[in-house]
Amino acid sequence: MLVHSGGAPSSTTAIADYRAHNIDVREGYGLTKTASLTHFDTEATDETLSTVGAPMAGVSAIIAEDNGDQPLVELSSPALAVPLDTGEPLPDPTLRTTDLGRIDARDRLRLLGRADDHPVARLWPHDTLENPRPATQAPLCPRPPPGPQRITVHTLTPPALACGIIGRAADLLDLPREHVTVTSQDTAPLLHLAN
Known part of the structure; x- marks a missing residue:
C-alpha cells in the first residue's frame, strides 16, 4: 500500500x-x-x-x-x-x-x-523528532543561550507518559523540566492538520 x-x-x-x-x-x-x-x-x-x-x-x-x-x-x-x-x-x-x-x-x-518556530539548543522542531538518544545520556548540544526558553509538546492522544515526554524533551533540549509543557488534543475536534 x-x-x-x-x-x-x-x-x-x-x-x-x-x-x-x-x-x-x-x-x-x-x-x-x-x-x-x-x-x-x-x-x-x-x-x-x-x-x-x-x-x-x-x-x-x-x-x-x-x-x-x-x-x-x-x-x-x-x-x-x-x-x-x-x-x-x-x-x-x-x-x-x-x-x-x-x-x-x-x-x-x-x-x-x-517561520514562527525557534531553535532550542540549536535544534528545530523536526530535529527533536530525529533524536533517538536515551534520556539518560549527556545532552548532545551546548546549553542554550540565557533566557526563559520554553517549549510545548502537543500530542493527538492523551499523553499517558507525559512525565516521560517532559523528561526526554528537557534532557534533549537542556531545559529545566518546568519549562516543558505537554498538551493533548484528546477528544476535542481537530480543526487543523496535524501529524
Whole structure:
C-alpha cells in the first residue's frame, strides 16, 4: 500500500515502522494554493526517510537565510501561483515560503519547522523528532543561550507518559523540566492538520 504524507514532517522512525508493516509512506511537499506539488520522495530509500524528496521537474528550491538564522525554503516552479483570472499579472518567478528547511547533497528537502518556530539548543522542531538518544545520556548540544526558553509538546492522544515526554524533551533540549509543557488534543475536534 502506497501512502502519501504531507502537511507536517514525520520522523524517520515512524516512516520506517510503517514501511516495516508493508505501508509504503512517502512524503511530499507543495503549497496547495500557491505552488502545487513541488517535491516528492520518489526514491523511498533509507536515505530519503523523513525528507520530502528532490524537486519535481521544472522546480528548484534553495534555502534563503532570513536575518541570518532562519533557513526559509524558497521555491521556483512553473505552477507558482498561476492566477485563475487571465487579466491578473503573473507572480514573481520565486516564492519565499514560511517553511524552514535543509537541502542535502542530493537535492532532497527536509522540512524543519515553520517561520514562527525557534531553535532550542540549536535544534528545530523536526530535529527533536530525529533524536533517538536515551534520556539518560549527556545532552548532545551546548546549553542554550540565557533566557526563559520554553517549549510545548502537543500530542493527538492523551499523553499517558507525559512525565516521560517532559523528561526526554528537557534532557534533549537542556531545559529545566518546568519549562516543558505537554498538551493533548484528546477528544476535542481537530480543526487543523496535524501529524
